[in-house]
Amino acid sequence: MGEMKKFFGLLFVLLMLLATTGHQNVHAATDDSLARIQKKGTLVMGNSPNYPPYEFQVNQNGKSEIVGMDISIGKQISKDLGVKLVVKKMSFDSMLVALETGKVDMILSGFSPTAARKKHVDFTDSYYVSKQYIIINKTDKGLYKNKNSFSGKKVGAVVGTIPYDLVKEQMPGAKLVGMENAADLVLALKAHKIDGLVKDSASALAYASSDPGLTTINGKFEVSGDEAGNAIALPKGSTSLTLAINQSIKNIQQKDLINKQYLPEAGKLMNTNTANTSMWHYWSYFAKGVGYTVGISLVAVIIGVLLGAGLALIRIGHTKVWHALATAYVEFIRGTPLMVQVMFIYFGIGMFYDISAVVAGTLAVGLNSAAYVSEVFRSGIESVPVGQKEAARSLGLSTKQTMQSVIFPQAIVTIWPALGNEFISLIKETSIVSIIGVADLIYQLRIVQADTYKGVLPIVVAMVLYFILTFGLSRVLQHFEHKFNHAN
Template identity: 70%
Template sequence: MKKGLQLFLVICLVFMGLGGIVQQPAQAATDDSLARIQRKGTLVMGNSPNYPPYEFQVNKNGKEKIVGMDIEIGKKIAHDLGVKLVIKKMSFDSLLVALETGKVDMILSGMSPTPERRKNVDFSNVYYSGGQDILINKADKGLYHNKDSFRSKKIGAETGTLQYDQAKKQMPGIKVVGMDNASDLILALKTHKVDGVAKDEASATAYAKNDPDLIALKGHFKTSKAEAGNAIALPKGSTSLRLAINKSLNTIKQKNLIQKEYLVTAGSYMKVNTQNTSMLHYWSYFAKGVLYTLGISLVAVIIGVLLGILLALIRLGHIKILRALATAYVEFVRGTPLMVQIMFVYFGIGVFVNIPALIAGTIAVALNSGAYVSEIIRGGINSVAKGQVEAARSLGLSQSSTMRYVVFPQALANIWPALGNEFISLIKETSIVSIIGVTDLIYQLRIVQADTYKGVIPIVIAMILYFIMTFSLSRVLRHYENRLRHPATE
């Protein structure tokens, strides 16, 4: 017990040390932010493309493209800096972590410069100011007139946004329902899980114009000067980059490019999306999601099984220090959520090694699976009667031959059902990698929802596709399970 406590404390100290190191990039003593970007020739822009008209994806002639007002602003800034714009997409609540760990150079994604955010990042000048609206179902038009009409009702808002905070502070007597995705909020509204959705004026107007079942009400929220409008988030201390970006934003304001060009362009793309919102039109999105899901699962299964076998053999071995380390690894992985592990691999380890999102997600899923597979294999080996081992050794078989020809074949028949369940679960668990921008099936589902303004149908299609994948795999696993239990006789 004492050794276990010491090992636990060591693990905690290691991760606390890593946490301190992770914060170092944001605290650089010298400011070479602009020079660094110009040297590498790229400006990496963090973005969550499910928030029209700021940023969203379009399906034009079967090709995906991220468009919107913020994208046009990003292009202008990159052009002025003389570099290439690279858009890195991920969930909105992962953007600040990506900025603080150096995954992106700036966040241009309809973000408000709140005082809480300013504690950790710098902001450019405000590039767009608009009020806050409340989306409601058209059938409820006579029930609500402004934010004071929602007493004792439920209001939805994206977690971590200005609208979420304003709804909590300025709408007494209501319950705020926070969600991470704009499409989920609209679906909740249309299915009457919430009575209204607080959104930025431009985004609310876009949804209302493109969905005949919704209308936007003026929220009349009170907004302080520190919170008003949208700005570009930058790493702390990046003064030179901030000044260069502000110069571009001043040009955009002087020429009124947002109203004259950027919003007009975004509106034309939104019309492209709503011309054909059939799910057949978006088949390539779902196909790409299935491909990524299966690819991640396959690689994770291979790595997970190999790692699981290694960990199981170590835990069954006699080298105490290796057994302790393997046990600590298994217990730690099983005791922490997969989502946290994915974010740690991508953002934490990514500070030292720039790991692409797809590879980071696959590694995290594989390492997680390895811990569970090791317990399945260890339990299967322990289920073989000791008399079998003793009989094999008495016949002159070595320890390795006993394991290979006697123990493992019997253990395999016992562990196969549990191992099969782990493989099936793995396909479903890969859905979590969407939080770091991996275009798996869930990520593509979100994009289709945002593009088509339809909430339920894309979910139904994703459910069917997941069922086809898992059911097909379960049939294959059942076939080999029967062969193991009833081997063919010649």
């Protein structure tokens, strides 16, 4: 127990150091922030491309490209700064952490400068101001006039956005339904799971114009100050970079590029998406998602088996210190959510080493799997009768020879089915890596939903693909299981 307490004590100290370092990194940006970006030659932009017309993906000739009003603004800013724009995709609720930990240089993704966000990051001037509309089913058009018409009704909004706060503050009689993805909320609205969906006017009109079953009303929300508009978030203390970007925003507004060029271009590209919304048209998206899912699963399986087997051998050994450390690792990993582990590795370790989202996600899934695999190995080995070990030792076999020739061949019969279940679960668990922008099957599903305005069909395709993967793997595992049983 003493060793375990020391381990958790060291872990706590490490977490505190990470938090302190991250806090220091946030405030390390000074007036050289612009010079550092120009020296680096790139401006990394955090973006969640499922929010048309601000940001979304188009599928042209089998190739995917992120486009939209915010992307056009980002390109103009990078041009003015004399650097190359790099768009880093990730979930909306991960972007603030990404900015604070240095994964991105700015957030340009329909972000509003709320008072809570201003405590952690700096904001540029607002580049676009829109009203807040409520999307409703066209059949309900006569029932609702504004936000006051939804007393006792369910109203949806994307978690972490201005509309989400507005529903809480200015629609007290409504029941708030929060989700992380706008496409899911639109699907819920069309299925009559919610009665209205609050979004900014540009996005709301985009959804309504692309779906004949939807329409919009002006919510007549009261939004004060800068929170009424969208701005670009930058690390705390980025004074020189903020001033430079503000100058670009001023030039964009003076030329009225948003209304004259950026929004019309986004509208045309949205029409391109909705011109062909068949799932076959998006086969490359799903194929890419399957590729990432399978690749991450295979590497994570290797990590999980090797590390898990090692942990199991340590735990059945007699070295107390190593036994305590292995036990602490297994209990800690099993006692914390995989989502938190993914974010910790990507953002936490990322403060010291620039680790990619794919590597971080794969490593997190593999390390998580190892904790469960170790228990599978340990229980399988311990299920072999003690007499087998004693008999082998009496014949003069060493501990290593006993394990290799007597214990493990018998244990594998017990281990294999449980190990197979863990492999199958691993394929499904990889979906969690989409939160840090890994283009797995779930991430691609979200993109197709946003591009085509179809909620159910992309889900069905993803379900079928997951089933094919897991069913095929289960048949292969059963084949080897039968072989093991016949051999014994």
